[in-house]
Amino acid sequence: MTAILTMGRIFRGRWLATAGLCWLILVALAAIFAPLVAPYDPLEFDPLVRLSPPSQEHLFGTDHFGRDSFSRSLYGARMAIVIGFGSVVVALVAGGLAGMISAYFTRLGHVIMRIVDVLMAFPALLLALVLMTLLERSVVNTVIVIGIVYATTTARILFGMTLKLKGEVFVDAATCSGAGHASILFRHILPNLVSPLLVQASFIFAFAQLQAAALDFLGLGLPPEVPSWGNMLSESRIYVTRASWLLLFPGALIILSVFSMNLVGDALRDSIDPRFRNDIKGV
């Protein structure tokens, strides 16, 4: 109940962010119920209707194999959610732990943060590309690679935030009452970082979509047979002059989802502790 009230407070008067939230819920529903809603099998070839424009039978038209783009888009929503959540989990767990531990144990932190510095010397997509050359193309590997790329920024942000909190009186109080390191880090400091982490998560979710789409387009992301929005765009590239709908729909889905997530992140950021507001760079 309180959660709904808080959400109401954050999104009141922000009609664009609210619309974004609604769109994201719609995408999540499409992902969950894709097998029930999809009119066709997303992988089924039908050479008779290849490259047919949007119609009542095929809402988003069909691709060069005659596969139904609408069904593929619905399954693509699944991939978007998997990539988004997966990258967020990897980035927040790896980056969050590295950042918090570095700020708490300063000696060890020096070493860890230098490693983060080195990884940040590689531009994001370049790091992802290099890591992907070492790994096989798969959903799990794509998630891990994108997660690692954003773990570096997350580590740096969490480092700064933990450092700010470490000097607070409540930490001294916990130390005096005999709390151990783990208890101070995870039961006293971490709860204060939950909302900034949520904001960071929403921006990572948004960026991960763009990175995954770029990797798919370059042929180094998800395996080609997986129906993701990025793969749909990548495959239709040579047919765009004849079949512009193949470019329009998956692209619009990516843009709407990323835009929505950015709007939600922006709204959430305005509602968190002002001390942390400037630490998180979104769009």
Add this chain to the structure above:
Amino acid sequence: MLGYALRRLLTLVPTLLAASLLVFLFVHLIPGDPAAVLLGDSATPEEIASLTRELGLDQPLYTQYLLWLGNVLQGDLGTSIFFRIPVTAVIADGAETSILLALMTMVWIVILGVPIGVVAASYRGTWVDQVTSGGAMLFASVPTFWLGLYLILIFSVTLGWLPSSGYPSIRDTGGLANLRYLLLPSFTLAAPNAALIIRLVRASMLDVQREDHVRTARAKGLAPWKVSVKHVFRNALIAVAAAFGFTFAALVSEAVVTETVFSLPGIGRLVVQSILRRDYPVIQGVILVIVVLYMVINLLVDLAYARLDPRVSLK
């Protein structure tokens, strides 16, 4: 200031060494014999054996690293498997396209990003601000390659105004007229970055407007436009200058995609093609060059920042 510059330069060295170590280890992380990996699938056992000796691959890893680093410092990045010429020559071939593309992109970013950001800040809270800020966020949410493909569809296929792909060197034929090949790619590359600059300019203008010296300027009766230009805008630009390091990294990432969309013979496309061709020496070389460039640009940005805002170097 000089002390600050030296301090920053010194902190760069360990990061650079660590980054070079990562780039070096990259080839060793690929499953299989590094010499076989470097030579590609068509290599004969004799070639592999000779390269193993030449690169000292039979020696301990740290010796190999020092040898490799020594070669790199002398400007030898190895030989491309695919082209059979030195990696430095391959990179030099792509440099013209990429540098011109980067310059044109910067022009777009400045002429689009700064004025729109200033307008958004001056009309804060009105519909003008909402449309520009919202529009900027929307543009930052567009996949680069999608925008590129759509621009090709509109300006090359439908209207036929601009070429859709390739870039002939201005040294060969056509001269500066060849820059029109880079118009669409540079706009594609600029759009998401200009969007970020718009939001940044707006935010820093609003920050500066709240400062005491601006209130003083207003209180002494200075014309509003003079306050905006001389007191707010100039200070707001400092924050924008500081963001250029970040912009460079974003440009490199997106140039990889943009050059692929428009089939430009630049360094970005070279990375992708080398990965697909498994041309590891080229991948290694390009990544190393980009990382060094990125660090140098970050250093220059920091120094410029310290020069513009002397408080920084005193910390």
